[in-house]
Amino acid sequence: MNIINLFRISLKALYSNKFRALLTMLGIIIGVAAVIAMLAIGQGSKQSIQDEISKMGSNMLMIQPGADMFQGARMSASATQTMVLEDYEAIKANCTYLAAVSPMVNANGQAIYGSNNTPVGMQGVNEDFLHIRKFTINSGRMFSEREIAVSAKVCVLGQTVVEDLFGAGVDPVGKSIRYNKIPFEVIGVLSEKGENGMGQDQDNVILAPYTTVQKRIMAITYLQGIYTSTTNEEVTQKAKAEVEAIMRSQHNIKEGDSDDFNVRSQQEMLTMFSSTSTVMTILLAVIAGISLIVGGIGIMNIMFVSVTERTREIGLRMAVGARGRDILSQFLIEAVLISVLGGIIGVAIGVGSASIIRNTLHWPVVITSFSIVLSFAVCTFTGVFFGWYPAKKAANLDPIDAIRYE
Numbered sequence: 001m002n003i004i005n006l007f008r009i010s011l012k013a014l015y016s017n018k019f020r021a022l023l024t025m026l027g028i029i030i031g032v033a034a035v036i037a038m039l040a041i042g043q044g045s046k047q048s049i050q051d052e053i054s055k056m057g058s059n060m061l062m063i064q065p066g067a068d069m070f071q072g073a074r075m076s077a078s079a080t081q082t083m084v085l086e087d088y089e090a091i092k093a094n095c096t097y098l099a100a101v102s103p104m105v106n107a108n109g110q111a112i113y114g115s116n117n118t119p120v121g122m123q124g125v126n127e128d129f130l131h132i133r134k135f136t137i138n139s140g141r142m143f144s145e146r147e148i149a150v151s152a153k154v155c156v157l158g159q160t161v162v163e164d165l166f167g168a169g170v171d172p173v174g175k176s177i178r179y180n181k182i183p184f185e186v187i188g189v190l191s192e193k194g195e196n197g198m199g200q201d202q203d204n205v206i207l208a209p210y211t212t213v214q215k216r217i218m219a220i221t222y223l224q225g226i227y228t229s230t231t232n233e234e235v236t237q238k239a240k241a242e243v244e245a246i247m248r249s250q251h252n253i254k255e256g257d258s259d260d261f262n263v264r265s266q267q268e269m270l271t272m273f274s275s276t277s278t279v280m281t282i283l284l285a286v287i288a289g290i291s292l293i294v295g296g297i298g299i300m301n302i303m304f305v306s307v308t309e310r311t312r313e314i315g316l317r318m319a320v321g322a323r324g325r326d327i328l329s330q331f332l333i334e335a336v337l338i339s340v341l342g343g344i345i346g347v348a349i350g351v352g353s354a355s356i357i358r359n360t361l362h363w364p365v366v367i368t369s370f371s372i373v374l375s376f377a378v379c380t381f382t383g384v385f386f387g388w389y390p391a392k393k394a395a396n397l398d399p400i401d402a403i404r405y406e
Helices: 003-016 018-057 085-094 129-133 145-149 159-165 210-218 233-250 266-309 311-319 324-361 369-395 399-404
Strands: 060-065 098-113 116-125 137-140 154-157 176-179 182-190 205-209 225-230 261-265
Touching: 003 018, 003 324, 018 266, 018 324, 018 369, 060 233, 085 098, 085 225, 085 233, 098 129, 098 159, 098 210, 116 159, 116 210, 129 225, 145 210, 154 159, 154 176, 159 182, 159 205, 182 205, 205 210, 225 233, 233 261, 266 311, 266 324, 266 369, 311 324, 324 369
Parallel strands: 116 205, 154 182
Antiparallel strands: 060 225, 060 261, 098 116, 098 176, 098 225, 137 182, 154 205, 176 182
């Protein structure tokens, strides 16, 4: 018997019991839809994290003081004073893989303008910080080398600070604010950047010359960090190794001794977040895939029922010349058709659900062709795997016993 006739017989058998076939498909439909939706959410989260880290500067290196020991107790990194301006100058002068280098000191305080005030951090940096963090100036300008040299009381505001102090749509360039009772002239405003992958508002920031923050705000001589940007992403690891060598030389760290600093790259953060996101995506897909197993068991159950109901039909067909492999192929085709038709409906529902989630909840969702192909492959495998045994049982029936079956 040719394959076309087998398909016709299988479709006719399914159509005659269409409600039962639809109920059998439900497990497959739910499973496929859940797998596609979960993979889309997982891939969307992963892509969102990658995009956010790229916005922060995908080729950025952060050098921070390491935790130190005092009387047997390990101090926090913020309490150490192992990084100084000479470290920044050595890195800037000797590292060949860096495109930009900026010192970093952070102060916390209250910004005040008139009757408005807001708590905000002030970051002491130089002009290279804009390139490193991919900030741009929306209005005004960045402070100059001369203003850094004289510790000028000038600052550049993020959009959130502007709105909190001056109101939306106001250009504060040329006006003065007070930060921890010290007056600062606003010389520029940063373009809006939004929240990063950790939910932090990147626009709630004030930039000022690092010398100003050191001397006038914090009264310190050390640095709290150094931010750098490599010439391109491919040389990040080479730049990291070079920075570590320069820092060890600057701090006279002997071979085998622990570093008193840490060098971290955005690529390491990206790898960490991506691996975590991948594990969560796989976990979600596995949980959703349990529905496919349940659906497969449903297919096996219904195929057993179908074999039992059609025992006399099977006997008659075998009596007039149908071979065992014809019976096997017929019931196997029925199982695969149920699975694949359920998969098609499940794909449509899964894609639709992912689109609804993206448009209503505004979650990052990425529907990939891989998830659709995987779903169809799993559907076909499920139909063959769970349909094989009932089909084999039908093919092994004795024609005489089948004809006599009541």
